[in-house]
Amino acid sequence: MPAKVGAVKVINVSSSGIFNIGDVYSMNPESSAKTYAGGGSFNSGDGIRVNLANSTTYVYDPDQVDQSITS
Template sequence: MPAIVGSVSVNSISSGSVFHVGDVQTICPVSYAKTYAGAGSFNTGDNLRLENGYNVTFTQDSDVNDSNAAANF
């Protein structure tokens, strides 16, 4: 059903976001990311104490396509 939309303020839209005004049948936002992190990388909180010995994050990826988005379009 159509609607009257007043002023709209958009501060930010990231790569996997959708800004939609009006009628729609299907919305399919697709976003892929690959993240490498070593020991203790994603810890959050107050007064953390981390004791990590020697560590290695292996980033070698032998396959060609990790996230094939061709089927989503």
């Protein structure tokens, strides 16, 4: 059902975001990212203590593509 839309001010749309005004059948944002994190990463909270001594994160990736994005 069509709708009337008044003034719209867009400040920012992220690189993997979608902005649409009007009728649409399907919207599919697509993005890809690879994150390397060593032991003790992504911890959150109060009073966390992590002791890893010597920790190494290997980032060698010979295949270059893990998951392709196609439309």
